[in-house]
Amino acid sequence: MKSLLAVSVVFILSLVSGYFFAFKMEEMAQGFVNQTFQQFEFVGDLEHYELFAFIFANNSLKAFASMILGIGFGIVPLLFVVLNGVIIGIVVAVVGSKIGMLPTLALLIPHGILEIPAILISTSYGLDLGIASFRRVRGEDVDLNDTLIKNLKKFAKVPLPMLFMAALIETYITPVLAGL
Numbered sequence: 001m002k003s004l005l006a007v008s009v010v011f012i013l014s015l016v017s018g019y020f021f022a023f024k025m026e027e028m029a030q031g032f033v034n035q036t037f038q039q040f041e042f043v044g045d046l047e048h049y050e051l052f053a054f055i056f057a058n059n060s061l062k063a064f065a066s067m068i069l070g071i072g073f074g075i076v077p078l079l080f081v082v083l084n085g086v087i088i089g090i091v092v093a094v095v096g097s098k099i100g101m102l103p104t105l106a107l108l109i110p111h112g113i114l115e116i117p118a119i120l121i122s123t124s125y126g127l128d129l130g131i132a133s134f135r136r137v138r139g140e141d142v143d144l145n146d147t148l149i150k151n152l153k154k155f156a157k158v159p160l161p162m163l164f165m166a167a168l169i170e171t172y173i174t175p176v177l178a179g180l
Contacts, residue, residue, distance in 0.1 A: 003124035003125075003127040003128045003131070004120060004121060004124040006124070006127065007077065007078070007081050007120050007123045007124050007127060008120055010078060010081050010082060010085070011081045011082075011084070011085045011116075011120060012085070013085070014081065014082045014083075014084070014085025014086045014089065015085040015086070015088055015089040015092075016089060017085070017086060017089060018085060018086035018087060018088065018089020018090040018092075018093070019089035019090070019092060019093045020089075020093075021086070021089070021090060021093075022089065022090045022093030022094055023093060029090050029093065029094050030094055032090060033090060033091055033094040033095065036087070036091070048171055048172065051171050052167050052168060052171040052172075055166075055167040055170050055171060056163060056164055056167035059115060059118075059119070059163045059166070059167065060160060060163050062080070062119075063118065063119050063122035063123070063155075063159055063163060064122070064155065066080040066119075066122055066123050066126050067122045067123065067125045067126040067129065067151060067155060068126070068129075068148075069126065070123075070125065070126025070127055070128070070129035070130040070133075071129050071130065071133050071144070071148075072130065072133070073130045073133055073134050074126060074127040074128075074129070074130020074131060074133075074134070075130065076126065077122075077123035077124075077126030077127050077130065078123075078127065080119075080123055080126075081119075081120070081123050084119065088108075092104055092105075092108070095107075106177050107174055107177055107178055110169050110170075110173050110174060110177065111166040111167070111169040111170035111173070111174060112166075114162045114163070114165050114166040114169070115162070115163060115166035115170070117162065118158070118159040118160075118162035118163045118166065119159070121158055121159045121162075122155060122159045125151040125154060125155060125159075126151075128147065128151065129144070129147055129148060129151060132144055132147040
């Protein structure tokens with residue numbers, strides 16, 4: 001639970017930082033958002049089921065990798081949370097300044113209400129694994145395999161279904177809200 005609180009605080013601080021960065025460096029932030037959106041232009045050509053599969057696979061693999069790579073003392077999960085927080089903050093600021101904050105949030109919140117907690121939970125598992133790894137290096141009797149297996153089981157029970165539902169919402173509800 002402490003790990004989840006820690007990654008949540010890091011995420012919120014990163015999100016706020018990204019948001020205010022976008023206003024300090026407007027041109028850079030706009031270029032970043034344009035480049036990011038261009039990388040995903042191909043999704044407009046996907047059928048709904050393909051888009052769902054892409055979103056679910058992309059988010060699940062990143063959440064899983066962040067968790068597993070936590071074995072490196074929790075560095076990757078923390079970096080993953082910081083990066084995602086900053087990116088979301090920048091996107092919200094840039095898109096919000098163009099279409100308004102309410103429409104921007106309406107496009108993010110329906111799937112984000114599940115996706116963001118799922119990612120934070122996954123990264124907290126990775127941070128727990130990193131702490132266990134650190135404790136083992138310090139000479140404590142820690143069973144890393146047991147910690148990993150427990151986290152894998154928890155990942156399958158909690159974040160993975162949340163990411164599945166978030167992908168469904170992002171695929172089938174968000175386009176309706178966006179008027180697409």
